[in-house]
Amino acid sequence: xxxxxxxxxxxxxxxxxxxxxxxxxxxxxxxxxxxxxxxxxxxxxxxxxxxxxxxxxxxxxxxxxxxxxxxxxxxxxxxxxxxxxxxxxxxxxxxxxxxxxxxxxxxxxxxxxxxxxxxxxxxxxxxxxxxxxxxxxxxxxxxxxxxxxxxxxxxxxxxxxxxxxxxxxxxxxxxxxxxxxxxxxxxxxxxxxxxxxxxxxxxxxxxxxxxxxxxxxxxxxxxxxxxxxxxxxxxxxxxxxxxxxxxxxxxxxxxxxxxxxxxxxxxxxxxxxxxxxxxxxxxxxxxxxxxxxx
Amino acid sequence: xxxxxxxxxxxxxxxxxxxxxxxxxxxxxxxxxxxxxxxxxxxxxxxxxxxxxxxxxxxxxxxxxxxxxxxxxxxxxxxxxxxxxxxxxxxxxxxxxxxxxxxxxxxxxxxxxxxxxxxxxxxxxxxxxxxxxxxxxxxxxxxxxxxxxxxxxxxxxxxxxxxxxxxxxxxxxxxxxxxxxxxxxxxxxxxxxxxxxxxxxxxxxxxxxxxxxxxxxxxxxxxxxxxxxxxxxxxxxxxxxxxxxxxxxxxxxxxxxxxxxxxxxxxxxxxxxxxxxxxxxxxxxxxxxxxxx
Amino acid sequence: xxxxxxxxxxxxxxxxxxxxxxxxxxxxxxxxxxxxxxxxxxxxxxxxxxxxxxxxxxxxxxxxxxxxxxxxxxxxxxxxxxxxxxxxxxxxxxxxxxxxxxxxxxxxxxxxxxxxxxxxxxxxxxxxxxxxxxxxxxxxxxxxxxxxxxxxxxxxxxxxxxxxxxxxxxxxxxxxxxxxxxxxxxxxxxxxxxxxxxxxxxxxxxxxxxxxxxxxxxxxxxxxxxxxxxxxxxxxxxxxxxxxxxxxxxxxxxxxxxxxxxxxxxxxxxxxxxxxxxxxxxxxxxxxxxxxxxxxxxxxxxxxxxxxxxxxxxxxxxxxxxxxxxxxxxxxxxxxxxxxxxxxxxx
Ligand SMILES: Nc1ncnc2c1ncn2[C@@H]1O[C@H](COP(=O)(O)OP(=O)(O)OP(=O)(O)O)[C@@H](O)[C@H]1O
Ligand SMILES: [Mg+2]
Numbered sequence: 001x002x003x004x005x006x007x008x009x010x011x012x013x014x015x016x017x018x019x020x021x022x023x024x025x026x027x028x029x030x031x032x033x034x035x036x037x038x039x040x041x042x043x044x045x046x047x048x049x050x051x052x053x054x055x056x057x058x059x060x061x062x063x064x065x066x067x068x069x070x071x072x073x074x075x076x077x078x079x080x081x082x083x084x085x086x087x088x089x090x091x092x093x094x095x096x097x098x099x100x101x102x103x104x105x106x107x108x109x110x111x112x113x114x115x116x117x118x119x120x121x122x123x124x125x126x127x128x129x130x131x132x133x134x135x136x137x138x139x140x141x142x143x144x145x146x147x148x149x150x151x152x153x154x155x156x157x158x159x160x161x162x163x164x165x166x167x168x169x170x171x172x173x174x175x176x177x178x179x180x181x182x183x184x185x186x187x188x189x190x191x192x193x194x195x196x197x198x199x200x201x202x203x204x205x206x207x208x209x210x211x212x213x214x215x216x217x218x219x220x221x222x223x224x225x226x227x228x229x230x231x232x233x234x235x236x237x238x239x240x241x242x243x244x245x246x247x248x249x250x251x252x253x254x255x256x257x258x259x260x261x262x263x264x265x266x267x268x269x270x271x272x273x274x275x276x277x278x279x280x281x282x283x284x285x286x287x288x289x290x291x292x293x294x
Numbered sequence: 295x296x297x298x299x300x301x302x303x304x305x306x307x308x309x310x311x312x313x314x315x316x317x318x319x320x321x322x323x324x325x326x327x328x329x330x331x332x333x334x335x336x337x338x339x340x341x342x343x344x345x346x347x348x349x350x351x352x353x354x355x356x357x358x359x360x361x362x363x364x365x366x367x368x369x370x371x372x373x374x375x376x377x378x379x380x381x382x383x384x385x386x387x388x389x390x391x392x393x394x395x396x397x398x399x400x401x402x403x404x405x406x407x408x409x410x411x412x413x414x415x416x417x418x419x420x421x422x423x424x425x426x427x428x429x430x431x432x433x434x435x436x437x438x439x440x441x442x443x444x445x446x447x448x449x450x451x452x453x454x455x456x457x458x459x460x461x462x463x464x465x466x467x468x469x470x471x472x473x474x475x476x477x478x479x480x481x482x483x484x485x486x487x488x489x490x491x492x493x494x495x496x497x498x499x500x501x502x503x504x505x506x507x508x509x510x511x512x513x514x515x516x517x518x519x520x521x522x523x524x525x526x527x528x529x530x531x532x533x534x535x536x537x538x539x540x541x542x543x544x545x546x547x548x549x550x551x552x553x554x555x556x557x558x559x560x561x562x563x564x565x566x567x568x569x570x571x572x573x574x575x576x577x578x579x580x581x582x583x584x585x586x587x
Numbered sequence: 588x589x590x591x592x593x594x595x596x597x598x599x600x601x602x603x604x605x606x607x608x609x610x611x612x613x614x615x616x617x618x619x620x621x622x623x624x625x626x627x628x629x630x631x632x633x634x635x636x637x638x639x640x641x642x643x644x645x646x647x648x649x650x651x652x653x654x655x656x657x658x659x660x661x662x663x664x665x666x667x668x669x670x671x672x673x674x675x676x677x678x679x680x681x682x683x684x685x686x687x688x689x690x691x692x693x694x695x696x697x698x699x700x701x702x703x704x705x706x707x708x709x710x711x712x713x714x715x716x717x718x719x720x721x722x723x724x725x726x727x728x729x730x731x732x733x734x735x736x737x738x739x740x741x742x743x744x745x746x747x748x749x750x751x752x753x754x755x756x757x758x759x760x761x762x763x764x765x766x767x768x769x770x771x772x773x774x775x776x777x778x779x780x781x782x783x784x785x786x787x788x789x790x791x792x793x794x795x796x797x798x799x800x801x802x803x804x805x806x807x808x809x810x811x812x813x814x815x816x817x818x819x820x821x822x823x824x825x826x827x828x829x830x831x832x833x834x835x836x837x838x839x840x841x842x843x844x845x846x847x848x849x850x851x852x853x854x855x856x857x858x859x860x861x862x863x864x865x866x867x868x869x870x871x872x873x874x875x876x877x878x879x880x881x882x883x884x885x886x887x888x889x890x891x892x893x894x895x896x897x898x899x900x901x902x903x904x905x906x907x908x909x910x911x912x913x914x915x916x917x918x919x920x921x922x923x924x925x926x927x928x929x930x931x932x933x934x
Binding site for chain 2 (some may be wrong): 643658704706709711712713715717718719720721723724728731795796799803812844847848852892894895896897898899900901903904905906908910912
């Protein structure tokens with residue numbers, strides 16, 4: 001058992017993971033490793049299986065084969081809440097904030113697995129329960145709300161926020177989870193240039209100041225090339241390339257995967273990514289998520 | 295009388311009430327398929343159908359062949375009004391809220407019926423005759439036999455309409471994919487209304503049959519709960535499930551009521567429901583809903 | 588007009604009542620609860636006790652349905668479990684009534700956990716229907732478990748006694764019921780200042796992502812059922828000491844619908860809503876009675892109309908609120924609060 005409160009970057013290894021839905025093979029023997037303290041990007045065309053991979057890592061899907069290891073410990077059979085207690089934290093592709101709560105409560109919720117208040121203490125809101133809540137509040141204010149620059153919205157209901165701010169609150173909630181590995185599913189999808197740059201800066205800061213391992217799915221090649229240390233490319237549920245950002249970028253298999261996907265927007269994004277890394281060419285992602293939001 | 299013969303008679307009676315359950319369940323399924331609403335007022339519409347028949351046949355002295363269609367039309371009319379007035383404004387609200395609206399509606403209908411006709415149970419004017427029917431040596435109540443035959447015919451007609459009639463096809467299309475049906479030029483709001491009219495009319499018709507067997511009272515709507523069990527066991531969106539489920543529940547209630555005692559009827563049904571839900575949460579024939587993150 | 592609500596400490600910011608007017612209103616309300624038993628006549632005290640019982644039970648259901656999103660149509664059946672437990676303990680063990688009430692709550696909570704098990708498999712309406720099934724099965728048990736429930740004739744209780752004084756007057760019962768209910772409501776409000784309450788709301792808003800964020804659905808769904816039925820059990824126990832006879836028909840299925848209607852009308856997922864809804868839905872039938880009494884000279888058979896009219900109005904309230912004011916009375920209160928907040932500067 002990991003000692004409670006253990007911190008620091010974790011090492012995540014995925015080995016031979018296979019997942020199918022009826023006849024559809026979403027993942028076929030995927031293996032990769034996320035080095036402690038690194039930012040690893042998981043990329044691939046739409047439907048490649050990236051979100052499914054995340055769901056296997058956080059325990060929402062049960063893979064038919066393969067294993068997930070966390071600092072060398074096999075967690076494949078663990079339930080999602082237990083993994084959260086170990087330090088698996090994540091954000092979601094389709095924003096999954098709790099719409100009936102304020103920003104502050106959403107963030108506080110992230111700490112759930114690390115708190116101790118039981119039912120009777122909660123009913124009485126007495127002694128330790130109250131102290132725990134106050135400590136949490138203070139810590140969130142100090143380390144998260146200031147850091148992510150969301151003090152002006154802390155008491156607003158999340159439903160009233162802009163899309164970009166909602167994504168930021170999701171990151172805040174994940175940070176409140178005491179992450180040892182942070183899984184970010186398309187953190188800048190649907191954001192404008194400025195918001196994307198902010199988010200990239202936050203992610204780099206998390207890596208540096210919090211020393212957290214980060215695994216990120218992203219369609220925005222500019223951002224991927226800019227901030228990741230390592231890239232893994234999925235296509236049709238298989239790893240087709242991996243390596244340093246510029247190596248992957250030059251890999252002909254990758255070009256083919258994006259071209260072969262028949263998605264011109266993805267191609268555009270990739271071409272733009274090649275032209276200038278800073279220019280967040282997230283056309284594909286933008287188009288998709290904007291529709292969802294509308 | 296031999297035990298086997300008795301068992302056979304009980305079984306026949308069970309199939310008879312099972313057919314009525316199937317018919318009522320069909321009202322649930324029609325409405326659910328088109329509009330994704332569980333209409334808990336189906337039981338009360340069934341009761342209303344019985345009382346409308348009573349009003350037309352006993353109150354106005356109309357013959358049965360006129361009173362029955364009028365009762366069914368009355369049920370359909372209520373269905374149309376309810377759909378336009380109560381259900382459509384709730385479009386897009388949570389299914390629970392709409393479900394509660396139909397519970398409120400049920401309460402309103404019970405109150406109105408009590409206000410007009412009082413709370414005492416009444417018998418419907420006989421229109422089926424009383425001479426018993428024998429299948430081989432087995433005795434079947436004539437009313438139950440007729441109810442079974444009528445329910446079977448109505449269900450068969452429904453199945454044919456579903457498959458071949460334009461409205462039926464539109465309804466199936468709407469059930470499968472509302473947006474797609476819309477863009478294919480299907481009049482989706484029209485389908486909604488149609489489903490409510492037919493569903494409520496069916497319930498009213500079932501009420502006439504049920505009332506002519508056991509009499510009518512403002513509380514006869516509880517029959518709707520048994521029918522609800524049928525649709526949950528069979529699958530809310532499955533016509534086949536309603537048919538099979540109705541007969542199965544009818545049989546089980548008859549057997550439980552005879553061999554264990556009348557008080558075991560409802561409890562067996564509900565026990566079965568819980569077991570069914572734990573094993574197959576979306577019914578035997580229902581469509582499983584997948585949630586994604 | 589109110590300005591400057593800046594807080595000086597997190598403690599102040601997280602208090603239950605954050606503004607001065609809120610505290611003033613609450614103090615006034617508490618004071619009137621204390622004075623009420625000395626100024627109300629017996630009939631109104633009877634109603635006040637009934638309201639206290641219904642508020643306790645509705646608040647419990649609000650935790651389960653309004654906050655956790657698990658729709659239950661079994662609240663009356665859980666009350667019955669509490670009532671029978673209290674009755675049985677009083678008749679067979681002769682234990683003090685406060686202990687009996689707590690035991691009633693605990694047994695009801697245990698039953699609630701069992702009934703809640705389907706919530707791990709089924710959702711939404713299917714769960715609502717499972718709770719309907721469970722409440723009919725419980726009814727069957729009340730009728731048939733002769734040795735404990737005395738079947739259809741039910742249990743007859745002697746008055747609760749407090750340090751030797753039998754509580755027979757409504758005024759005496761008021762002094763017991765109202766503090767108990769107030770404590771229960773306070774507990775419910777506290778719950779939502781902690782991780783337990785947040786977990787409930789998260790499950791309501793999106794259970795599958797809540798699970799990935801570290802909330803055990805098994806634990807918290809069943810916990811919500813347990814709390815809700817504990818509240819129902821205590822309320823049922825109070826009910827038993829109030830009417831002093833418990834039969835299988837004391838807690839009919841429509842009583843469960845009544846509680847769901849109460850939280851809809853009051854406002855789901857707010858503590859205030861559970862209270863307002865229960866008060867309103869308990870008092871409306873009485874107001875109708877006054878109306879009918881008043882009509883009797885004009886309409887000779889008006890008395891016979893009372894029960895059907897109550898049924899109709901009950902249905903109309905559910906439908907009307909769902910269509911026109913889905914957030915219930917609590918939202919109306921909020922609106923008028925905002926209005927006076929800005930007063931005299933209208934928007
Ligand atoms: N619960 C599910 N049931 C059935 N099929 C699923 C399920 N979840 C995912 N899939 C399928 O698995 C495949 C991979 O989906 P996934 O969401 O992992 O893709 P992705 O790489 O995240 O794509 P995108 O870039 O569009 O987010 C798709 O074909 C998808 O339809
Ligand atoms: Mg994805």
